[in-house]
Amino acid sequence: FRRTYAETLNSSPVVLEDAISDASPDIIVTPSDYSTQLTITDADRETVYEGSVTGFRSYLFAENGTFDAKLVVTASDSAAEDSSSVTGTETWQFRFTVGIKPSVTLCTPTVQQGSVAAVRVGSTMSQTEPTLTGPLESTGFVRAANGWICYLPIPWNAETGNTELTVTADGYTETLTLSVRAASYSYKDYSAKSxxxxxxxxxxxxxxxxxKLLTTDSGEIQWAVGGFVQPFLDSFDTPLLYGMTEYVGRSYSERSTNYGYGGRTSTNVVIKPKKSKDSMIVPASGHVLLAEDLGGSYGYTVVIDHGAGLRSIFYGLTALDVEAGDDVKQGQLLGTSGRTVVAELRIGTVPINPLLVWRGQCDGLKYY
Incomplete structure (x- = not known):
């Protein structure tokens, strides 16, 4: 009673309605002892996989798109359980779409002025960099563990409330809502400009x-190991804090209500070490972009690239222990301070609060 199956092949593939959302889908053929031959071609008719169904279990699609599959299943005499089993081959042809949406996560749903927000995107099938649009400046996405990450500097005077961010990756678009809360800033009043x-x-x-260094291409994330520390081993004073506004000549009523015009607001930190000419250390690993005497009020100046657009800037040193081009590690001797040092942290061109970062209070930079 044994029969051999013969077929007339239809060249039009069956189209699967549901897109494949797994980079490594399985095809299951039963009984498992049937032999199989699977060939998958892409939209350009290039073969992307050829082999057995079992071997296909370890295959990973490298990009989204439409694919054609030809599956030939063979039942031989050795596979027949009894003399009445059917032997021969049967062929299936089908077309399917791979549409894998990368994960998009707003790591910091709420962030304060002067800090940093972080957006993570999972691995993209196309391997192309995602994009982010919105009212906040950024230096774009950089490679991170298992995908991409983008750091968004929040200016000291960023508008508070909800801000919408639009992320596009692999053709998919997702809108995220970031909440910006007000930071607490202090102020000083003087009677004279001096x-x-x-x-x-x-x-x-x-x-x-x-x-000119703030907009140059930045390297890989360097602070993932060790994070940030303060640039002085000893304690120091901060006569001018990030976000602090200095006023001259405000009236009593203006001071009592903290209202007035003409004040200047600091976007960095002025540090006064306990002793003049104190030693300074590198706050986080990176690459020295600039180390030279710029003269005037700038003095000896150092710019360190920590990757992902984040750069430390120090003005007012009296001596340097690093040179431009050096790769430096956290805790390495940086130089000698003057009476005061002006310290900045910027992502791209936007200054953020150095004290939050040095003290581990900037959650956005804890994602990488």
């Missing part, structure tokens, strides 16, 4: 030698 903090280096006062 009392203002000096040196003062505002956000727009960076010298050309530093400014």
């Amino acid at each position: 009392q203002l903090m000096s040196p003062y280096i505002g956000a727009d006062d960076a010298p050309d030698a530093v400014r």
